Amino acid sequence: MPITLLPPEVAARIAAGEVIDRPAAALKELIENSLDAGAREIRIELRGAGLDLIRVTDDGCGIPAAEVPLALARYATSKLRTLDDLNRITTLGFRGEALASIAAVSDLTLLTRPATEPAGTWVVVRDGRILLQERRGCPVGTTVSVHNLFGRLPARRRFLSNARHEQQALLAVATHYALGHPDCRFSVTSEGRLVFQSPGQGDLRAVLERLYGPATAGRLLPVAADWGWLRLRGFLSPPGLSRSGRQGISLFVRGRWVQSRPLTSVIEEVYRPHLGRQRSPIVVLLLDLPPEEVDPNVHPAKTEVRLVREAEVVARLRQVLQEALTSRVVSPVPSLADPLRVRQAPLPTPRARRLAEPTVTYRSPSLRPLGQVGATFIIAEGPEGLYLVNQHRAHERVLYEELRQRAPAGGQLLLEPVPLQLTPAQATALAAHLGDLDRLGFALEPFGGQTYLLRAIPLSADPDGVVAAFCAALETLTENPLSAWLDHLLITVACRTAIKAGRPLDLGEMRLLLDRLLATPSPRLCPHGAPIMLHFSQEYLNQQFARR
Ligand code: ADP
Numbered sequence: 202m203p204i205t206l207l208p209p210e211v212a213a214r215i216a217a218g219e220v221i222d223r224p225a226a227a228l229k230e231l232i233e234n235s236l237d238a239g240a241r242e243i244r245i246e247l248r249g250a251g252l253d254l255i256r257v258t259d260d261g262c263g264i265p266a267a268e269v270p271l272a273l274a275r276y277a278t279s280k281l282r283t284l285d286d287l288n289r290i291t292t293l294g295f296r297g298e299a300l301a302s303i304a305a306v307s308d309l310t311l312l313t314r315p316a317t318e319p320a321g322t323w324v325v326v327r328d329g330r331i332l333l334q335e336r337r338g339c340p341v342g343t344t345v346s347v348h349n350l351f352g353r354l355p356a357r358r359r360f361l362s363n364a365r366h367e368q369q370a371l372l373a374v375a376t377h378y379a380l381g382h383p384d385c386r387f388s389v390t391s392e393g394r395l396v397f398q399s400p401g402q403g404d405l406r407a408v409l410e411r412l413y414g415p416a417t418a419g420r421l422l423p424v425a426a427d428w429g430w431l432r433l434r435g436f437l438s439p440p441g442l443s444r445s446g447r448q449g450i451s452l453f454v455r456g457r458w459v460q461s462r463p464l465t466s467v468i469e470e471v472y473r474p475h476l477g478r479q480r481s482p483i484v485v486l487l488l489d490l491p492p493e494e495v496d497p498n499v500h501p502a503k504t505e506v507r508l509v510r511e512a513e514v515v516a517r518l519r520q521v522l523q524e525a526l527t528s529r530v531v532s533p534v535p536s537l538a539d540p541l542r543v544r545q546a547p548l549p550t551p552r553a554r555r556l557a558e559p560t561v562t563y564r565s566p567s568l569r570p571l572g573q574v575g576a577t578f579i580i581a582e583g584p585e586g587l588y589l590v591n592q593h594r595a596h597e598r599v600l601y602e603e604l605r606q607r608a609p610a611g612g613q614l615l616l617e618p619v620p621l622q623l624t625p626a627q628a629t630a631l632a633a634h635l636g637d638l639d640r641l642g643f644a645l646e647p648f649g650g651q652t653y654l655l656r657a658i659p660l661s662a663d664p665d666g667v668v669a670a671f672c673a674a675l676e677t678l679t680e681n682p683l684s685a686w687l688d689h690l691l692i693t694v695a696c697r698t699a700i701k702a703g704r705p706l707d708l709g710e711m712r713l714l715l716d717r718l719l720a721t722p723s724p725r726l727c728p729h730g731a732p733i734m735l736h737f738s739q740e741y742l743n744q745q746f747a748r749r
């Protein structure tokens with residue numbers, strides 16, 4: 202549609218204006234314009250960390266000569282018209298502000314041609330006003346050159362004194378858009394040197410290869426799912442692969458790079474048992490939903506969106522992540538490549554043995570227990586040397602995995618239901634999620650007012666411990682998002698009911714525990730992220746005993 206000025210009632214509904222506060226913000230707007238124009242190729246040239254030059258050239262639809270002045274005016278857009286359009290935004294831009302905002306703080310030139318016109322339009326803008334507009338030959342598409350950004354705002358320039366930091370932010374914007382739009386070919390040159398290029402053939406893994414190198418990209422697990430109203434595709438790091446910092450998580454909703462607290466939380470929650478402290482996975486997810494399901498008009502920089510069915514999206518995402526991580530897990534301990542498959546093995550306590558009927562299938566044992574140190578650590582031999590296993594943490598991991606996989610109706614009825622006196626906030630939080638708790642084996646029944654009865658708990662050798670853990674976890678019910686709280690609950694239950702340090706174990710119990718540990722997806726880290734085992738390789742031992 203042609204570019205027109207937004208009617209005042211629409212302009213008034215647009216969330217507080219676009220802020221061009223740093224070079225990366227300008228680059229982001231220019232890339233979004235090129236993508237909205239249907240570009241298949243976007244070339245980015247940078248000089249002086251974006252302060253001297255940001256030039257974006259695309260092969261998109263171009264701007265008709267007659268509309269060029271409007272493109273540079275505030276609240277002029279070709280992307281929406283009416284209030285109703287605001288509820289169904291299909292483009293990355295919609296406020297008609299970016300070019301005007303950038304032109305106000307730079308020396309901007311624009312060269313553009315739509316396929317319908319024989320020649321292009323060249324304009325020079327100073328202080329937001331068009332100095333010169335003339336015809337000039339050029340290919341179909343648009344080139345926007347932003348020179349001397351903040352040149353008339355020396356204070357802003359000084360504020361952005363860290364050029365390296367700004368350069369990183371510029372590259373992050375470019376590479377993220379390349380990930381979010383693998384079908385568009387991106388190239389970035391800085392000071393005339395090519396620093397990044399994506400192939401632009403729709404192959405997301407190929408873009409990841411350019412970013413992380415083929416070795417890392419090759420280990421990422423592909424995911425794809427389609428529920429009609431929500432489609433999702435992307436790549437995830439397997440449990441052994443992680444990074445420090447959160448930059449590895451990239452989320453795109455309808456092609457828009459977004460920061461989303463709820464989606465990031467669920468990713469961190471699902472990965473938590475698989476990663477150490479302070480580590481973060483590589484996750485690139487492209488979510489596609491109908492425009493009515495997404496409201497991008499909530500944040501000035503459009504980096505946050507409101508999802509109409511947020512809870513459902515979060516639940517689907519959790520499901521996809523959990524399936525991908527548990528079904529494809531490669532044992533993170535390479536020497537334990539063939540973990541024992543132990544199905545529903547009993548707890549290594551005599552009491553537990555009476556509770557569950559064991560169906561243990563033994564293959565050649567991977568870790569052979571030799572004894573205990575201080576009734577706390579199991580000392581074991583494996584194909585790769587010596588292992589010291591923290592028995593409490595090992596059991597914690599085993600119980601946590603079992604709790605997570607508990608089939609529906611897998612609970613055990615309590616002989617005497619436990620009454621729980623809740624605060625109004627706790628009662629409200631709990632009421633909304635009785636179903637989730639029930640699936641985990643916790644049956645709760647409203648008992649009038651803010652009282653609930655705990656009627657059943659997951660099957661355990663230590664019912665008292667489970668009830669105590671549940672009550673302890675309730676204390677934090679209103680402090681966390683519920684999904685994180687459910688995980689916290691399971692960790693608490695596992696921690697409280699796991700065998701303690703100082704408990705003597707016989708060799709049979711030790712073997713059972715080790716077998717079950719190796720059958721879990723993450724035998725190296727306890728659910729809190731602490732190490733479960735120390736490994737001394739044969740080679741290390743030989744070295745230590747070598748004569749010097
Ligand atoms: P918005 O993207 O919110 O519409 P902008 O100020 O970024 O606002 O752009 C104003 C208008 O200029 C756009 O609606 C579009 O019609 C046109 N435009 C901007 N950049 C391009 C481009 N690279 N290719 C084609 N048209 C463009």
Ligand code: MG
Nearest residue numbers: 230234294299
């Ligand atoms: Mg725009």
